[in-house]
Amino acid sequence: AGFLVRQAAAEDPMMPLDLFRARNFWAGNLATAFVYAALSLNGFVVGVYLQQGAGLSATLAGLATLPITILMILFSSRVGDLAGRFGPRLFMTVGPIVMAAGALLLLSVGEPFDYWTQVLPGVIAFGLGLTLTVSPLTSAILGAIDTSRSGIASAVNNAISRVAGLIVIAMLATIVGGALDLDGFHRAAVVTAALLAVGGAVSFAGIRNRLPARSDVG
Template sequence: MATTQRLVLWIAVLGSFVAFLDGTIVNVALPAISDELGGGLTTQQWVVDAYLITLGALILVAGSVSDAYGRVLVLRIGLIGFGVASIAIAAAQSSEFLIVARAVQGAAGAFLVPSSLALITSNFTGAAQSRAIGIWTAMTTSAMIVGPLIGGLLVDLASWRLAFLINVVPIAATLVLLARGAFRDVRHPGASIDWVGAVLCTLGLGGMVYALIEQPNAGWTAPSIWIPLLAGAILFVAFIARQRFVKHPILPLDLFTVRNFWTGNVATAFIYGALALNGLVVVVYLQEGPGLPATLAGLASLPMTVIMIFLSSRAGAWSGRWGPRLFMTVGPITMGVGALLLLTTTTEFSYWWQILPSMIVMGVGLALTVAPLTSAILGAIEPARSGIASAVNNAVARVAGLVAVALLAVIVGGSLDLDGFHRAAIVTAALMIAGGVTSFLGIRNPPRDPEPSTSSTSS
């Protein structure tokens, strides 16, 4: 890599790191948050989903802004907004204020991931791009997995509030690197953003998720449930319909005419819905079931992190050489097997025999999956639209996680006891396997570069 490329890669990794880290670091802090601020399972779901709603809805807008007005500008806006929101969350004195601050944080986080990935795709090409995406994937996905460990240490040794303040460190580092790089953005005159579409998308998702979260408390027949559910669905359908004719759509539907793009996004929905469900259920159950302290609950996922660090960049390189289809098939199915291993968990709890084998198997599957998945989706779209392509894929991943978490009470049967833990493991496995089958049936490997001829003409 050239010096500039290394700097770009570090900026992309750090810029995305905080969004992925915060998305999971909160999971291990949820019991401590509800103990201090109250609210029980419903508040825990909203602390997660308030972030995911604005992240999933506005990430599409951020992708359009990134392509139209510049990746560096969007990245700076996201970093500063995320830092301010993190400080507000750490200072929250009520669950309502914390949930609102989490929504603001999600909105800022929406500006981080698309612009970060777009920086990579615009500065790397060919095999180097696949390797760079593999490194980015290893680091950012490791942030998702190591988040519970960091959160657990902070919750046990200090306060859950520090789990959010820690975001300030990578944010400051990224802003310094951006200043040192003296990057310049190219702005396209006449570009505009579909803010009406953004509002429709956000309100549509918000209404439906509100109904899914509150339904176990009120029932489907309650007007407070079916009215926002119906209104949310109508608004979201209106958002999709609007994207067909608006001049500057935030969700360009023509992207979904590309086979690897739409198939990859369907697989993404299954896989990331499962990851969000599993990540939340494991760290919360280990604290509320066997009664592990937050630090040990966070340490449970450490083997996945280690495996991701060692294998993900290699998987990205292998995918660039042999194509993504094999890895996108085998990886999710392997994770599904790992999820089923959680069914060995009993009331006589043993981390080493009941949880660790699952973490190892899921770590291998995750490392094989994520970089090839990202490369397949972004590689199917021309570089000029890499920002919006990345945004769409990340929106699909976040919305899938949003829906999975919103359905948590339905999946576990109202309480996260051992039976609920087992039910969540089965649903996780089914979603993972569905992602692998989707990839096998739909993904096509790009044509390989012809091998250079071994024959030579003597002169």
């Protein structure tokens, strides 16, 4: 709160608050807070549970989410092109919802543990949703601000994503109920899905597609 008061009063603020007058900027950053909180929660819980609960090695637990990275490498540029044509709103709405479905698929994790049927489907859905979300999200936020201020706009968005991740990890014990056992893992999956659903709803309600400029030649 003190930081915001200082930024509002400073002649040369580190974070100019007038950036948030742009609709897609504030809506995109609000969606970022929910989506990246979910990403941090899911990444931490899955990595730890696969080692402590499912008994995988650290290497295998890391490789378990590799399909997410592969999907993003393969399709992010294509999604960026489509978002440029049709606008970011649809992608920023559908993407988090698909990720939420992926998080709920992790509720199938149980005993005996099987990665291929219990984890991989959720990981693939999560990767597809993330691929649909990231490029349009970045484009919407930076596109709402004059290019001369794109550096500070990007920095603000990055800071919001990191702070959201820190907050949700700080609340981890409350989310999982004190222990990251199977029940705690399932609770974390539900909270992850809820955060992502809110992120999708914020995007649907707040993001506006930029309309092409009308030609004066008739």
